[in-house]
Structure formats: C-alpha cells, structure tokens
Amino acid sequence: MKTVVHVVGARPNFMKVAPIHRALARRGALAQRLIHTGQHYDSQMSDVFFQDLGMPPPDVHLGVGSGSHAEQTARVMVELEKALEKEPPELVSVVGDVNSTLAAALVASKLLIPVSHVEAGLRSFDRTMPEEINRVVTDRLAELLLTPSPDADDNLLREGVEKSRIFRVGNVMIDSLLSARAKAQALPVLGRMRLSPRSYAVCTLHRPSNVDQPEVFPGILRALGAVSQRLPVVFPVHPRTRRMIAKHRLEPLLSSHPSLRLVEPMGYLEFLCLTSQSKLVITDSGGLQEESTALGIPCLTVRENTERPITVSEGTNLVVGTDPARILAEAERILEGRGKQGRVPELWDGRASERIAEVYERFLAVAPATAAKEPGPQPR
Numbered sequence: 124m125k126t127v128v129h130v131v132g133a134r135p136n137f138m139k140v141a142p143i144h145r146a147l148a149r150r151g152a153l154a155q156r157l158i159h160t161g162q163h164y165d166s167q168m169s170d171v172f173f174q175d176l177g178m179p180p181p182d183v184h185l186g187v188g189s190g191s192h193a194e195q196t197a198r199v200m201v202e203l204e205k206a207l208e209k210e211p212p213e214l215v216s217v218v219g220d221v222n223s224t225l226a227a228a229l230v231a232s233k234l235l236i237p238v239s240h241v242e243a244g245l246r247s248f249d250r251t252m253p254e255e256i257n258r259v260v261t262d263r264l265a266e267l268l269l270t271p272s273p274d275a276d277d278n279l280l281r282e283g284v285e286k287s288r289i290f291r292v293g294n295v296m297i298d299s300l301l302s303a304r305a306k307a308q309a310l311p312v313l314g315r316m317r318l319s320p321r322s323y324a325v326c327t328l329h330r331p332s333n334v335d336q337p338e339v340f341p342g343i344l345r346a347l348g349a350v351s352q353r354l355p356v357v358f359p360v361h362p363r364t365r366r367m368i369a370k371h372r373l374e375p376l377l378s379s380h381p382s383l384r385l386v387e388p389m390g391y392l393e394f395l396c397l398t399s400q401s402k403l404v405i406t407d408s409g410g411l412q413e414e415s416t417a418l419g420i421p422c423l424t425v426r427e428n429t430e431r432p433i434t435v436s437e438g439t440n441l442v443v444g445t446d447p448a449r450i451l452a453e454a455e456r457i458l459e460g461r462g463k464q465g466r467v468p469e470l471w472d473g474r475a476s477e478r479i480a481e482v483y484e485r486f487l488a489v490a491p492a493t494a495a496k497e498p499g500p501q502p503r
C-alpha cells in the first residue's frame with residue numbers, strides 16, 4: 124500500500140492533521156505514518172492535543188526540542204532525513220507555517236518525495252515574521268498546494284505556481300472545531316472558573332514581535348488590564364510568554380489587575396469550551412483568528428497585519444495593532460454591542476479533510492474503499 128507521512132511539530136499543527144489522518148484511515152486506500160518532530164514537547168503543548176483530538180500517538184518521535192531558528196530547523200532536518208530514508212513514503216504531508224513545516228518540506232523534496240502543503244498560499248507580506256519565510260519556502264517546494272481560501276489561490280498564482288497544483292480544499296482546522304464543539308462545551312470549564320457564557324474575554328499572546336519586545340509587551344498588558352476592568356479576561360499563557368513576563372519583571376503590572384486571569388496553557392477541548400462561549404477574543408495567533416470567525420465571536424488581532432485576510436473581509440476579525448488605546452477602544456465597542464459581524468467563509472464546513480483525502484488518492488492513483496458522494500476538488 125502507498126504511504127503518506129504526516130509531519131507534526133507544534134501546537135497549531137495537531138488540529139490540522141487529526142482530521143486528515145482520520146479521513147484517510149476511514150477511506151482505507153492509503154497507509155499513514157505520523158512523525159512528531161518534538162518542536163513542542165510539554166504535555167500541555169502536545170500530548171493533551173493527541174488525547175483531545177483522538178489522534179494515535181506518533182509512530183516516530185524525533186525529539187528535537189527548542190533552540191534558535193537555525194538549530195531547531197536543522198535538528199528536524201537531520202533527524203527527519205534518517206526517518207524518511209529508512210522508510211520512504213510516496214507523499215509527505217505538512218501543515219501550517221512552523222519551523223517543522225519548513226524543515227520537513229526541505230528534507231522530503233531533496234529526497235525526491237513529493238510534498239503536499241496544507242494551508243498553502245497564506246501571506247502576511249511581512250518578512251520580519253519567521254512564519255512568512257516558512258510559508259513562502261514551503262510553497263515553493265510543495266508539489267501539491269492545498270488552500271483554505273481564494274486569497275491564498277491568488278497569492279500562489281501571482282507567484283507563478285501552476286493552476287494544476289493548487290486545490291482549494293477549505294479550512295481543515297475547522298473540521299476539528301466542528302467535530303469537537305459539542306463535546307468541548309459539555310466540559311465543566313466555565314463552572315470551575317466561575318464564568319458565565321458571553322461575559323468574559325479570552326486572550327492569547329505568543330508572537331515574538333509582541334511578547335519579546337520590552338517596548339511593546341507592557342502596553343499590551345496594560346490594555347488587557349483595562350479591558351479586565353470591564354469583564355474578566357482569561358489568559359492561558361504560552362511558555363515563551365511566561366518566560367518574557369519573568370524576564371521583563373511584569374508580574375507587578377499583572378497582579379494589579381485581579382480580573383486579568385493568567386492560567387496555564389489549556390488543552391484543545393477545554394480551550395474550545397472557553398473560546399466558543401466567550402464575548403470576545405484578543406489574540407496574536409493565526410489559528411484563533413480563524414476559529415473565532417468560524418464561531419462568530421468578535422476577535423481583535425494584536426498585530427499590524429494578518430496572513431488570513433478572509434477573517435477580516437468576511438469574518439469577525441479586526442486587526443488592531445499594538446496601540447493600547449486602540450485595543451481598549453475596540454474592546455469597548457464590542458461590549459457596547461457595536462462589534463464586527465461576520466459570516467463563515469466558503470468551504471470552512473467541516474469537510475476539508477475529505478477533500479484533502481480525495482486529492483491525495485487521486486495524486487497517488489489509488490481508489491478509496493468508501494467512494495465519495497460529491498465530485499472531489501478540481502485544480503484551480
């Protein structure tokens with residue numbers, strides 16, 4: 124049987140790979156192997172997601188851990204090359220834009236194994252963002268480019284990618300969200316945190332451009348403190364952010380705002396329980412911009428740009444930058460009921476993983492055991 128290797132590394136990869144893995148397993152035409160690079164390794168950043176998403180444990184764990192960009196990328200490359208040479212698959216499937224994604228695309232393409240990039244074509248046009256470099260290079264190397272939205276198709280076409288390699292499959296992360304939402308909302312998270320639905324905000328921050336910058340991060344925290352005087356703000360803190368709070372001695376600023384509630388990173392289901400019932404989301408995460416659009420919850424993105432413009436043009440997202448006064452003003456607008464309305468973009472429908480499976484089966488010329496009901500995605 125032909126084999127697809129999925130490479131995962133960091134937290135936002137897991138909810139994208141889980142539905143693809145499940146769809147391919149159900150259809151039964153392709154064997155699969157799951158390789159975890161170990162970019163994220165804390166149990167709350169990794170293991171809990173496998174449990175929550177019902178994903179089998181990785182077949183191979185490369186254990187690369189943290190480091191500078193070069194160190195981390197290089198370590199994934201060295202270890203992944205050995206794993207792929209030992210048992211070469213017919214296709215390597217990578218998702219998103221983290222260092223593990225780039226490393227896997229480089230290694231597989233040099234071993235002449237075709238690469239599929241899920242979430243291809245997104246662009247912030249901001250090369251100061253490491254993920255933008257990962258996106259651009261991964262897309263140059265990928266044989267199959269699976270896009271979530273028309274803007275991504277347009278970016279790829281503009282960069283000279285042949286239409287025949289671009290497949291708009293929709294947003295696979297929303298497959299995970301829709302299939303887990305009911306189970307997540309049944310969890311006792313709100314009761315435990317003494318919160319009631321639609322009466323609190325959720326915040327996440329981890330981008331180096333925000334949390335590593337001593338001239339930016341305190342201002343954002345002050346804005347969150349001001350928002351927390353209007354409604355509780357729950358802030359699950361990424362390990363990088365936790366380190367930066369300590370490094371820049373920001374604990375006193377935080378402790379002066381008791382309703383700004385810093386908690387440990389949460390698992391997928393608990394966090395979905397929290398976000399899906401929140402009043403607003405404040406974030407610098409790419410995934411959360413999309414999830415809040417899918418949930419219809421207003422989102423303020425604390426960045427100067429987004430590689431996910433459809434969340435702004437169609438969804439509930441507003442890119443507000445890092446000016447504390449603007450963050451507070453936009454949060455107040457939402458609390459007054461004048462927040463941005465949105466709709467769910469086309470093909471963010473919970474079936475992206477089926478469409479991805481069809482593309483893989485066609486590319487590898489295998490027939491699924493369970494025939495698809497609708498015609499599969501055609502190249503652009």
Ligand code: UD1
Binds near residue numbers: 133223363
């Ligand atoms: C990575 C991705 C980013 C993604 C984010 C989601 C890149 C370039 N960045 O950023 O696109 O949005 O994941 O979380 O790939 N750490 C731990 N435990 C862990 C993992 C990390 O303590 O399990 C700490 C370490 O101190 C590490 C730091 O967090 O040095 C940063 O981790 P890293 O994987 O380099 O980048 P993220 O900021 O998580």
